[in-house]
Amino acid sequence: MRLLVARCEVTYTGRLDAFLPEAVRLLMMKSDGSVLVHADSGGYRPSNWMTPPTVIEESDELIVVRKRAGKTEDRLEIRIAEVLSDVTHDMGEAADLEKDGVEAHLQEALADAPHFCGEGFRLVRREWPTDIGPVDLMCRDEEDGWIAVEIKRVGTIDAVEQLARYLERIRLDPSMELCRGILAAQVIKPQARTLAEARGIDCVVVDLAVLRGEREPDLTLFAA
Numbered sequence: 001m002r003l004l005v006a007r008c009e010v011t012y013t014g015r016l017d018a019f020l021p022e023a024v025r026l027l028m029m030k031s032d033g034s035v036l037v038h039a040d041s042g043g044y045r046p047s048n049w050m051t052p053p054t055v056i057e058e059s060d061e062l063i064v065v066r067k068r069a070g071k072t073e074d075r076l077e078i079r080i081a082e083v084l085s086d087v088t089h090d091m092g093e094a095a096d097l098e099k100d101g102v103e104a105h106l107q108e109a110l111a112d113a114p115h116f117c118g119e120g121f122r123l124v125r126r127e128w129p130t131d132i133g134p135v136d137l138m139c140r141d142e143e144d145g146w147i148a149v150e151i152k153r154v155g156t157i158d159a160v161e162q163l164a165r166y167l168e169r170i171r172l173d174p175s176m177e178l179c180r181g182i183l184a185a186q187v188i189k190p191q192a193r194t195l196a197e198a199r200g201i202d203c204v205v206v207d208l209a210v211l212r213g214e215r216e217p218d219l220t221l222f223a224a
Contacts, residue, residue, distance in 0.1 A: 001030050121141055122140055128148065152183065155183050
């Protein structure tokens with residue numbers, strides 16, 4: 001991983017345009033082609049980023065990150081005014097992230113009963129591989145459409161972003177370009193629901209005790 005601290009300005013063009021004026025920023029360039037631009041504010045979220053696969057071109061004063069996005073190209077131009085630090089670290093082989101017990105049990109239970117995610121759903125495979133990581137469940141619906149299901153204990157904005165990245169990779173396959181996404185969680189944050197709706201992702205709240213048959217689902221009363 002390369003960590004570059006520099007005074008720079010950043011211009012993004014693609015599905016939308018964005019500009020960050022000149023300031024000191026941390027640039028993270030990972031071996032998988034990810035590029036993240038961080039400011040010393042804003043918490044853990046980068047100010048701008050590019051996900052793999054990317055092409056990175058570099059000269060003394062300019063770093064250009066390019067990525068194909070369908071028929072168009074996303075482009076991140078980082079114009080360097082001053083380099084303050086430039087360090088590269090060999091991170092070695094990373095161990096795969098292990099889901100916590102609740103998420104692992106939810107995945108197992110939903111794999112056995114995918115209809116809790118949607119009527120008529122049937123499981124195709126657990127841990128469906130993409131080139132940026134596996135999506136928890138790949139299912140098909142009653143009309144034989146593809147559905148990618150990501151499972152979390154708590155559904156957050158990060159979970160929506162993660163599923164959106166998986167869908168972007170899955171839909172590169174022409175036979176799966178209409179693949180839908182579902183975020184399944186015991187609790188889904190309101191902000192995550194809002195973002196999911198904007199991204200065309202459905203949300204499903206699941207109860208592990210109900211999935212295991214340990215209790216009956218709550219009854220919903222409808223007004224006449």
